[in-house]
Amino acid sequence: MSEVNQVVPSMPRLNEPAPDFEARTTHGVKKLADYRGKWLVLFSHPADFTPVCTTEFMAFAKHHPEFQKLNCELLGLSIDSYYAHVAWVRNIKEKFGIDIPFPIIEDLSMKVARAYGMIHPGAADTSAVRATFVIDDKGVLRAMIYYPMTNGRSIPEILRLVAALQTSDKYKVATPEGWQPGDKVIVPPPQDVAAAEARLGEGYECTDWYFCKKSL
Numbered sequence: 379m380s381e382v383n384q385v386v387p388s389m390p391r392l393n394e395p396a397p398d399f400e401a402r403t404t405h406g407v408k409k410l411a412d413y414r415g416k417w418l419v420l421f422s423h424p425a426d427f428t429p430v431c432t433t434e435f436m437a438f439a440k441h442h443p444e445f446q447k448l449n450c451e452l453l454g455l456s457i458d459s460y461y462a463h464v465a466w467v468r469n470i471k472e473k474f475g476i477d478i479p480f481p482i483i484e485d486l487s488m489k490v491a492r493a494y495g496m497i498h499p500g501a502a503d504t505s506a507v508r509a510t511f512v513i514d515d516k517g518v519l520r521a522m523i524y525y526p527m528t529n530g531r532s533i534p535e536i537l538r539l540v541a542a543l544q545t546s547d548k549y550k551v552a553t554p555e556g557w558q559p560g561d562k563v564i565v566p567p568p569q570d571v572a573a574a575e576a577r578l579g580e581g582y583e584c585t586d587w588y589f590c591k592k593s594l
Contacts, residue, residue, distance in 0.1 A: 379531050383504045388562070390494055391510070391519070391520070392520065393518060393519070393520070394519060395518060396511065396517070397493035397494055399490045399493065401490055402460055403483050404464055404467060405462075405480075407454065407480035408481055410517060410549060413503055414447070414450050414516070417512070417515055417540060418450065418512045419450060419510060419511070419512055419536060420453045420494070420510075420512075420513060420560070421438075421452070421453070421455070421508070421510045422454070422455045422494070422509045422510075423435070425456055427469070430527075431456075431496050432466075435478055438480065438533055439477065439478050440535055441533050444467065444537055448537075453480060453483065454460065454480065454481070454489060455483040456483075456485065457491060458518050459486055467482070492512060505525060505592050508527065508529075510525075510531060512536070512540055514547075520543050521543065538558065545563065545594070549594055550566070561571075562583065562594075563591065563592060563594060565582050567587075567589075575587075577590060
């Protein structure tokens with residue numbers, strides 16, 4: 379029985395340095411190092427001039443000022459050429475009246491897409507799935523979200539995730555399901571018996587020793 383050899387895409391890992399890159403974009407050459415000191419949402423889309431991708435890009439553009447308030451930049455990517463990107467951006471402006479204010483990587487060689495594991499079996503060989511990577515201000519990969527080619531992402535959820543990660547970093551807390559800025563946060567559980575005994579008397583809103591919340 380013959381075996382079919384498949385190339386397994388490399389996958390970046392959370393809490394490790396994000397794969398480095400240098401690529402041509404609609405805003406000139408961009409490198410990962412250019413974003414040091416800022417958070418970055420790097421996201422891929424299957425192709426220019428496709429309806430689902432167009433809705434996502436318009437939503438990213440709409441929320442761009444909110445990302446910037448979080449010291450976070452946006453950077454798109456697809457396997458299309460620089461010229462296709464420029465034509466698509468101009469088309470979105472002409473047909474929908476929306477400016478795309480962030481760069482889009484030209485990745486005809488698929489070098490960046492492969493480094494980030496954006497090419498998946500079952501998808502077209504020259505299309506990247508809808509992958510989203512949240513990279514912190516130190517260049518560390520903090521979150522990854524993958525969607526199939528047929529279904530668009532929720533951009534408010536990505537914005538919420540960036541805010542949640544930054545809150546966890548700043549206050550050394552966790553955030554519950556559906557957390558929004560201003561909501562109560564979860565206090566990390568005690569790590570030994572003595573701390574567990576003391577937890578209920580520490581002034582938090584506790585359901586039990588391992589489940590306590592507080593306001594920031």
